[in-house]
Amino acid sequence: MRDAVLIAAQSGRALAQAARRAGLRPYVLDLFGDEDTLELAAAHRTLPGRFGMARRGAEPVLAGLAALTEMAGDRVLGVLLGSGFEDAPELMARIAARHRLIGAGPGTVAALKDPLLFAALCQRLSIPHPRVTTEPVANRRGWLLKRSGGSGGSHIRAATAGCAPPDHYFQQRVAGRAFALNFLADGRGIATLALTEQWSRPSAVRRYRYAGAVAPGSGEPPPLADELLNEVISAVARLAEATALRGLASADLLLDGARWWLLEINPRPGATLDLLDRRRTPLLAQHIEASLGSLPSLDPSPVDAAGSEICYAPQRYASVPPLDWPDFTRDRPRAGSLVARDAPFCTVTAGGPDSRAVQQSLRDRAGAIAALLDGREDTHGYRHHAAEHQRAGRAAGRPSGH
Structure with a gap:
């Protein structure tokens, strides 16, 4: 029997797909139970609620993982955590007390996702990072309001009057194109996978919600000069070493000509996992290897x-x-x-x-x-036959930031 992995995330489909490619049996705990997640999962449990994991309380998460562990049997490598745990290092610590975590540990996540601690760390390491504060700001048009540990951009608003609300902070606006440096870390250094470009799709109330990303082909000209890219890679490597970061992660950047700012580090597999898992060696296998403290050698980048x-x-x-x-x-x-x-x-x-x-x-x-x-027309020839049988499961609401 193949080894199993437990997956806990707001949406576990991408991790389950990567696990299958790596020859593992995924046991998934998430908020949605999407059709393709159920097709990929060896077993699935749906969490109650809409946003994050800490907001639902620890007990449903711990109980769901316990149930999946019992179903998975003896050969469980550990737990893969996806989105939803950025503001939950205490819950991560409780999970780590019962299961082996694959990826960043709770101390690393606490250091990287606390906005004031992260800003201070960037300052100490001489890394360009927008100013942050929880105190009132004089020119609100020059600042954004963000939720600590938020993901997907839907939590970002224009700055409000007075102090930032609980669990929120103000970040100074900076201009530039949005990119993410995707990398593997082993607690000491990093191996760069790709520099992906990102874009948003504003709605009436969520101007900065994440929409998509593209990973360039190997023959495309780089979006920034080698010297600048090396500067970014060096900065991210210093942060990874300072926080003992391990596993697959990404660094969100804004680039404006020769200037750049590091916005945040996402210490987990993220929305670009599908784009990155295209080398000969399955990316999840290398995520596990890096999490165990050994930086893997990377295969050549995909041509397309x-x-x-x-x-x-x-x-x-x-x-x-x-x-x-x-x-x-x-x-x-x-x-x-x-x-x-x-x-x-x-x-x-x-x-x-x-x-x-x-x-x-x-x-x-x-x-x-x-x-x-x-219901207007066919999808321009892009169709496939639906599965004959759809797995049973209760309906789940879907939040922004999926």
Whole structure:
């Protein structure tokens, strides 16, 4: 029997897919139980609630992992944590007391995701980082309000009057194109996987919500000079060493010509996992290797570019109808699920010779999903036969920041 891994995340599909590619049996605990997650998982448990893990309380998470452990048997490598634990180092510590964590530990996450501690660390290491504060700011138009440990951009607002609300902080606005340096860390150094470009898809109330990303092909010209890229890599490596970071992670950046700012470190596999897991060696196997303290050697970068984009629901779906999903979709809500208006509905993926071609394909495919939801027409030939049997499970609401 193959080894098993436990997965706990707001959405566990990408980690489950990466686990299957690495020859592992994934046992998944997440908020949604999407159709393709259930197809990938050896077993699944749905968590109650909508946002994060700490906000639901520790007990449902610990009980869900205990139930999955019993089903998985003796050959469990450990627990993979995805999104939702950024503001929950105490819960991570409780999980680590019962299971082996694969990836960043609770102390590392606490150091990287506390905005004031992180800003102080960047200052000590001479890394450019926007100013942060919880005190009132004089010129509110020059600042943003963010939730500590937030992910997906949906939590970002314009700065408000007075002190920042509990569990929030102000961050000074800086200009630039959004990128992420994706890397593996072993507690001492890093191995760079890709520099992915990201973009947002504003809604009426969520101007900075994450939309998608593209990983360039190996033959594309780099978006920044080698000297500047080396400066960024060196800075991230210093942070990884200072916080004993291990496993797959990413560093969010803003680049403006020869200037750059590090916004944050995401100490976990993130939204670009599908784009990164295209080398010959399965990325999750290398994530595990790095987590054990050994930095793996990387295979050559993929020749083609790849991208993914979130399709947000144009209206509220009290009960998602059965859909003939195109084969380029991921994170497919089950028939009967509740999806709120402006919440993530599904993800579309695309590959191509370069980033520009991939982004055009993503736009076309997002349009095909909109047409599918409208019931107007076929999805331009991108279709596949639905599975004959859909796994049972209760409907789950889907929040922004999926």
